Amino acid sequence: MPQHQITLTVNGDLHELVVDPRDSLLDALRDKLELRGTHLGCDSGDCGACTVLLDNEPVPSCLVLAIDTDRREVVTVEGVLQNGEPHPVQKAIVAHGGVQCGYCTPGIVVSSVALLNHHPHPTEGQVREAIAGNLCRCTGYQKIVEAILDVSK
Ligand code: FES
Numbered sequence: 001m002p003q004h005q006i007t008l009t010v011n012g013d014l015h016e017l018v019v020d021p022r023d024s025l026l027d028a029l030r031d032k033l034e035l036r037g038t039h040l041g042c043d044s045g046d047c048g049a050c051t052v053l054l055d056n057e058p059v060p061s062c063l064v065l066a067i068d069t070d071r072r073e074v075v076t077v078e079g080v081l082q083n084g085e086p087h088p089v090q091k092a093i094v095a096h097g098g099v100q101c102g103y104c105t106p107g108i109v110v111s112s113v114a115l116l117n118h119h120p121h122p123t124e125g126q127v128r129e130a131i132a133g134n135l136c137r138c139t140g141y142q143k144i145v146e147a148i149l150d151v152s153k
């Protein structure tokens with residue numbers, strides 16, 4: 001299979017990567033850039049554990065081909081820090097007890113950051129819709145929703 005060279009910006013840094021046409025963006029992030037905060041769950045677009053921002057929109061990175069991200073901009077959970085500090089959403093989710101096993105948390109954080117970037121003061125319905133693609137088997141979602149609403153106050 002011929003390899004392809006792509007250039008993409010990840011968390012503000014420009015990277016040149018050689019990828020297989022079958023590689024997903026998730027593969028590229030975890031295996032080539034060693035950004036392992038983005039989790040592999042279902043690998044089929046159903047769980048949201050692999051959510052990243054692609055040109056400021058949340059996407060399941062397991063469903064995006066790496067070659068389709070040439071000259072585009074990606075933000076992972078590692079890139080949402082603010083001045084080296086956890087993002088307010090991260091602090092709030094922890095403070096509200098919205099983390100148990102933590103497997104879903106990076107994806108939920110990225111989806112929440114995307115929501116707040118677009119809607120700084122979302123309704124509860126908008127919060128629930130924003131994280132509807134992020135499956136959490138532990139928390140029941142209520143504490144996560146309360147945390148996101150708290151940040152938006
Ligand atoms: S691993 Fe991508 S949606 Fe589940």
Ligand code: FES
Nearest residue numbers: 100101136137138
């Ligand atoms: S905290 Fe375990 S899946 Fe969400």
